[in-house]
Amino acid sequence: MPEAITQSIQDYLKHIYELNEHGGAASTNDLASRLSVAPASVTGMLQKLANSQPPLVIYKKHQGVRLTKNGEKAALEVIRHHRLLETFLVKTLGYSWDEVHCEADKLEHVISENFETRMAAALGNPTRDPHGELIPTADLVMPADESCPLASLRADETATIRRVSADDPALLRHLHKIGVVPEVKITVKNYSEFDGNLTLQVEGQKSNIVLGTAVTNQVFVEKEN
């Protein structure tokens, strides 16, 4: 019989998923810092996950870790919970988009399938959360993401903001204030080759804004066709 997927394991799987999305295998150190846990603790858990029945990860010493199909399903379940919860907190309880992360991080581990289903239905089965992140479907498939970093745009390009993959509440509040939120159209007025700064015209805003790469790498857009 499959061993229990504890809250702690859910957190490991979720972060491995996110690290796998970007670079290839997730490293011990990256996981440790994301989970706020000592690297040695990560090694121990990875060994356990790799030896569980069925295995949730594929792990080779010193070479990082990847999710198995089973591990990915478990990860997507947690991510679906998280993103539905963020949406629910904003839509139903009036949270702002910079407040929802912590709350969802705790709730994601304890809600039932029943809760998930009712919440999704109450929200009209949304496909994106308040930050524009894609919500895995009920049968645990992650929709394809067509967006690219805002940082990759150049002068005169026009695009629609799709997601803001930032955690920092202060940054989120700032971006909200200057109108940099999902589904808003922007046009690049200038690109600085020295620092990568972009000058943007934001739909619905009076004056242009300048954003550095630390920010534009966290904002994802779809270019005008």
Add this chain to the structure above:
Amino acid sequence: MPEAITQSIQDYLKHIYELNEHGGAASTNDLASRLSVAPASVTGMLQKLANSQPPLVIYKKHQGVRLTKNGEKAALEVIRHHRLLETFLVKTLGYSWDEVHCEADKLEHVISENFETRMAAALGNPTRDPHGELIPTADLVMPADESCPLASLRADETATIRRVSADDPALLRHLHKIGVVPEVKITVKNYSEFDGNLTLQVEGQKSNIVLGTAVTNQVFVEKEN
């Protein structure tokens, strides 16, 4: 500094509170069966709670346990969470009153003060949950309960149902079906001295019903003045 109040401790305090409400001190065995834990485990936890700084319970060997002021506040916090959550699940997500208990038992430990406040506001600061249980106030005071067991009524007495303190989902579904829910008026048509059965006329229902003491002891009413 006060030690952390873990989920496990919250569960102990909640059940000690409920046992203190009825009989005096809560016994080791009663706690063990409510918590689904071995009696020896309860003894260990009670010693810990009594020695914590500040103490959360007063405990003397073989004589059961009572909450201190601090312990009571912590218990009421959890109970407030639980009852607000039950109300929220019914009102906002369309749960039926027999489904909410398990879900609330998990969520009660993880929601923030922010969540509690927003939820209470969204519900209009309710004073009772879907079963009619009183909800502790935001400053953690339990309102006085004026009700008495339905089982204590006799023929010709009329009363209003205030709460249904039952856990069993099947019983709850049955009571809902026959209209035995909070705020409904009932009249006792007959009392049987042999088995304690009550024959009731239930407001809004066509035919009378007969309920045994196993049920009437779990339903609480306020008599007509």
Add this chain to the structure above:
DNA sequence: AATAAAATTTAGTCTAGCCTAAATTTTAGA
């Protein structure tokens, strides 16, 4: 290719909260 630095793993501990078995205390009935 040598070596220093960084990353990772091993080894050994710790804590919370549970467990069982055995010992003890309390309670109830003859």
Add this chain to the structure above:
DNA sequence: TCTAAAATTTAGGCTAGACTAAATTTTATT
């Protein structure tokens, strides 16, 4: 009041998931 049964506590263990310190492997730099 004595004794059997019930309730409770003690003693000793276990597991998950964290930790630190030390050992090892990998990577990067000269």
